[in-house]
Amino acid sequence: MIELIDMFTIVSLILIIVMIISAIIAAELKDLLSAAVALGVMSLVVSILFYMLQAPDVAITEAAIGAALSMAIVIFAVRSTKRWEK
Amino acid sequence: MKRILAAVLAILIFIVFALAFAKIPFGEKMSTYPNYTEPLLNSTSNMSLPQHYLTYGKKETGATNMVTAIVVDYRGFDTLGEVTVLFLAATGVGSLMYVEDKQRRRVRKSNAVVETGSKLLFGFIILFGGYIFIHGHLTPGGGFPGGAVIASAFLLLYLAYPKFHANHKRLNVSESLAGLTYVIVGLLGLVLAGYFLYNFLPFGIPTYLFSAGVIPVIYTAIGVKVGSELTGIVDAMMGVRE
Numbered sequence: 463m464i465e466l467i468d469m470f471t472i473v474s475l476i477l478i479i480v481m482i483i484s485a486i487i488a489a490e491l492k493d494l495l496s497a498a499v500a501l502g503v504m505s506l507v508v509s510i511l512f513y514m515l516q517a518p519d520v521a522i523t524e525a526a527i528g529a530a531l532s533m534a535i536v537i538f539a540v541r542s543t544k545r546w547e548k
Numbered sequence: 549m550k551r552i553l554a555a556v557l558a559i560l561i562f563i564v565f566a567l568a569f570a571k572i573p574f575g576e577k578m579s580t581y582p583n584y585t586e587p588l589l590n591s592t593s594n595m596s597l598p599q600h601y602l603t604y605g606k607k608e609t610g611a612t613n614m615v616t617a618i619v620v621d622y623r624g625f626d627t628l629g630e631v632t633v634l635f636l637a638a639t640g641v642g643s644l645m646y647v648e649d650k651q652r653r654r655v656r657k658s659n660a661v662v663e664t665g666s667k668l669l670f671g672f673i674i675l676f677g678g679y680i681f682i683h684g685h686l687t688p689g690g691g692f693p694g695g696a697v698i699a700s701a702f703l704l705l706y707l708a709y710p711k712f713h714a715n716h717k718r719l720n721v722s723e724s725l726a727g728l729t730y731v732i733v734g735l736l737g738l739v740l741a742g743y744f745l746y747n748f749l750p751f752g753i754p755t756y757l758f759s760a761g762v763i764p765v766i767y768t769a770i771g772v773k774v775g776s777e778l779t780g781i782v783d784a785m786m787g788v789r790e
Contacts, residue, residue: 518688518689519613519615519616519688519689519690519693521688522680522688522689522693523692523693523696525693526693526696526697526700527692527693527696530696530700530703531696531699531700531703531778531782534700534703534782535781535782535785538782538785538786539785542785
């Protein structure tokens with residue numbers, strides 16, 4: 463049992479928990495701007511997880527598109543419409 | 549009531565998926581996968597498909613990055629489809645956001661630190677994006693992340709300078725030329741070797757920059773295409789500003 467719980471497992475468990483929490487926050491928040499930021503955090507954690515699972519190509523793409531560009535596009539959409547969900 | 553029902557449904561779907569995924573062991577040896585059949589020779593190989601890629605991939609494509617070798621060389625047709633999807637997305641955003649009389653939106657000027665910093669960083673980000681897609685066959689990355697990095701450099705300028713505007717006609721020209729390059733390289737493969745998207749250029753020495761045949765050419769085209777497409781999407785979403 464001791465050798466089963468190594469550093470990789472601990473770090474990936476923490477990252478998965480952060481990912482799930484930020485996904486729930488993104489779905490629950492009424493402030494759409496904060497929800498977009500939570501979505502960006504989720505993309506970043508997913509990209510770190512891809513890197514830890516030894517897929518650097520997917521990690522780079524996820525970081526560039528998920529964390530930077532799609533968050534910016536969501537924020538543009540929020541800016542042109544309403545910020546608060548009823 | 550609705551939320552509880554949704555939660556119960558989500559937990560049920562999770563259980564089904566967990567039961568299905570429990571049968572797939574994590575990090576299984578590739579030799580335990582079923583052997584693949586070669587469609588052209590109509591014979592069964594003595595190894596599984598991932599084993600084949602890792603054993604002969606470097607010899608058959610000349611690329612050291614095996615993801616690139618599969619994405620551009622073995623399964624190049626799928627990448628052409630992906631590029632088409634992105635092109636259609638850019639066209640769709642452009643046609644949805646199109647307005648005849650462009651009303652100008654007033655935007656506050658950002659401060660001098662942001663303006664100077666973005667001016668300083670723009671060149672570095674463009675350089676790094678170019679590095680990613682030019683070295684796609686050697687290091688992790690390739691056309692899609694490289695293009696996204698270049699588009700994020702333009703996004704930085706759009707955010708820092710309220711009056712910045714990329715020329716839409718030039719963006720369309722570079723996008724179309726890059727897409728055309730991809731198809732022309734594929735058609736050249738059809739003419740010279742008999743297969744669409746065939747790797748007809750000499751492979752060179754692996755790990756060198758000029759190696760892997762048509763892969764660097766195609767990835768440069770994809771990088772330019774994706775960069776100009778995502779910049780066009782950002783441009784359409786920002787709208788016309790004063």
